[in-house]
Amino acid sequence: MIHLTIEALRPFEEATREVSAEKHVSVSKVIPLVSLLLRAAAATERQGSSLATELALQCQRRFRGIETFHSLAASTFLDIRFKNLAFRDRDNVETMKKRMLTEMQEVHQPTSESPPPGSTSAPVPSSASAPMPRFASPVTPASTPSSAPATAKGGIWADFDIQVLSAQQHRSTGTDALIEMRRYLEEKLIPRDQDPLHWWQEHEQTFPSLSRLAAKYLGFIASSVPSERIFSKAGELVSQRRNRLKGENVNMLLFLNKNL
Known part of the structure; x- marks a missing residue:
């Protein structure tokens, strides 16, 4: 009887120590720990422990909708040690990802006029003394056409240039956010004993929008x-x-x- 009681309570002691940490990210561990507690309680319940049965019922009642809390779900997803592997309901993952895509577009808006970090687009030369682009046509300055856009002249390409500008702005928000999230999902998980904040510090330029959200959501549990x-x-x-x-x-x- 005492042995079953100890076995039923041991996972809860370990979970309490994990979420009480002060020097490491702890909020992203809540959803994984709840899932592990439910598994541990179910395993002990099969051994005939009435305490484990009650613990399992209480966990189901208290943590039933924990994956629907966006702050907890986002922190778990942005923890490179867990991502979406710790979720029990995939529908909650998709709901969280849709909301996160919206947040990524919002944090990307203030810098949409400037090229994002890691962009392959080259800056426009500011003077005639700037080096010639690698694949530029060897024309003399006298024969070089005016660099003013066609939209300013009202030429035949005006409507097309407006469409191109609109498409570029659209890509810089929604499409770039979706591509960035897909690249993040393709990243390998790191060992559980490593620091996710250190990983984000190294990959901040690779994932500019997600890194801002990681700084927002990866923190500690207030206790x-x-x-x-x-x-x-x-x-x-x-x-x-x-x-x-x-x-x-x-x-x-x-x-x-x-x-x-």
Whole structure:
């Protein structure tokens, strides 16, 4: 009986330690941990543990719609250790991806006038002394036609140039976001003990829009655990034998104890 109780509670202890971390990303682990807790509770339930049965029922009741919370779903998807592998319902993944594509277009809008990082388009030379493009026609400056666009002259190409400009602007938002997400989905998962923030720092230029969303969603779970740890340390520092410490000295000792 005690053995089954320990086996039923052990996964919950491990999950609590995972989400109580302070120095690593923890919010992206919520959905994977809920899925693992449900599996562990079901496995222990098959061994005849009534506690595991109750734990499984409570998990189903409390975490039934956890994948529909966009902040949690987005953080899990943007964690290169998990992506969409940790979701139990694929419909929730598609819903989250549609909303994320919209967010990618929104973060891309302010920089739509400038070429995105990694773009293959070359800058336009600002003066006649600039080097000639690799595949430019060898014409003399005197025979070079005016560089003014046809739209400014109202020529026969005016309507076509407007269509091209509209297509370029459309591609710079929706199409580029979709291509960027597909490339991210093709990336290999990294080991679970590695830091996803470090990965995003290295691939920021490759995924300019997704990297901004990763900085927004990859964070820590707000809880009282850090403050409780500090109070526990304070109780160890200030005891009956050390009750004459000044408040400022206690603060310095707590700071050193916590950060060294």
